[in-house]
Structure formats: C-alpha cells, structure tokens
Amino acid sequence: MKMVGLTGGIGAGKSAVASRLAALGAVIVDADRLAREVVEPGTEGLALVAEEFGPSVLAADGSLDRAALARIVFADDDARRRLEAITHPLVRARTAQLVAAAPEDAVVVNDVPLIVEKGMAGLYELVIIVFASIETRLARLTGLRGMTREEALARIAKQATDEERRAVADIAIDNDGTPEELDRKVAAAWERIKSD
Numbered sequence: 001m002k003m004v005g006l007t008g009g010i011g012a013g014k015s016a017v018a019s020r021l022a023a024l025g026a027v028i029v030d031a032d033r034l035a036r037e038v039v040e041p042g043t044e045g046l047a048l049v050a051e052e053f054g055p056s057v058l059a060a061d062g063s064l065d066r067a068a069l070a071r072i073v074f075a076d077d078d079a080r081r082r083l084e085a086i087t088h089p090l091v092r093a094r095t096a097q098l099v100a101a102a103p104e105d106a107v108v109v110n111d112v113p114l115i116v117e118k119g120m121a122g123l124y125e126l127v128i129i130v131f132a133s134i135e136t137r138l139a140r141l142t143g144l145r146g147m148t149r150e151e152a153l154a155r156i157a158k159q160a161t162d163e164e165r166r167a168v169a170d171i172a173i174d175n176d177g178t179p180e181e182l183d184r185k186v187a188a189a190w191e192r193i194k195s196d
Helices: 014-024 031-037 044-053 066-073 077-101 134-143 149-157 162-166 179-195
Strands: 002-008 027-030 107-111 126-131 171-174
Touching: 002 014, 014 027, 014 107, 014 126, 014 179, 027 031, 027 077, 031 077, 031 107, 044 066, 044 077, 066 077, 126 162, 126 179, 134 149, 171 179
Parallel strands: 002 107, 002 126, 027 107, 126 171
Antiparallel strands: none
C-alpha cells in the first residue's frame, strides 16, 4: 500500500484532482467528506458540537447548520480549535478504518486540507499539492461556492501560504488552466506515484 497526501488551498481544485486520481485507480480518503460524516444527525460528533457551541449551530431539522458554525469558527481561532478537538479525532478514527479496508496494493490518496498547517507531510510517502492563483481561487469561491469576496479572503488567510505548501510538495500541480491541462498533469502525477 502506498500512502499519498493531497492538499491545496481552498479553491485551488484539490477535489478535481482527487476525482481524477480516483478515476485512475486511487483509493480516495476525503477528510472533508469524513468531517461531514462524523457530524451527521444521530452521531456522537454532532452531539458534542451542539454541546460545545449551543443550539444555534443546529438547523430546525436537528442537522448541523454549517453556515452558523462557520460564522463562529472562522471569526474566532479558539472556537476553531475547540471544533477541531472534537472532529479531528473522529475523522482520524474513520480514516484508519477506511485505510485498513483498502487492498494491500492500493494507492491510498488522503485528501486532507490541513496537511501543511498541521505538520502532517511526514505521514505520507508523497505529498501532492494543488496550486492556483489567488484570482482563480477567488473566482471559484465566489462563483461556485457562493462566498463573498471577503469570506473567501478570510478563509484563504487562515490557511498555509503557497510558499509553505511548496516547501513540502513532492508533486506540485498548477491548476489555473483548462480541464484538459489538468487531466494531463494528474496523469503525469499518477505515473510518478506508481513509479516511486
């Protein structure tokens, strides 16, 4: 089994790279998806988040009101750390289950937003980092995710810089171009992953 880390700043196109790697045969473990899974209705994670942050973070149907929680944690570093103290251990446990279930000869790509911020690069045989210009990222975040420019800039500011990411990248994929260009870059990265 080969363990690969995949990361990039918000709006860089990490998910697009992950989906292309999956199509090439990688087993993707998506930390963002798992972070949503561990706070679904009825989970221990949701109960702990509601206990920590109060009923204002719950929607009328009892599910997590992500926008309400985001307003709290992106404005307050202490609140963000308290949320991470709840969700990160749950995500790590679920990740371990998925990795254990993967075939022995699999390339497991761990799609993790905070590899650089949390000093996790050493956990992987290779680290792939997806880059895009600030203009491209802002256009994606405002156009595709409906964020305001200010919200997008605030989220970008909370993450590692491109220089910090480049310092740990074994493979850098620049994603400012066309989908076809990205296909070629991901195919080349896949060949390198398999040969290393």
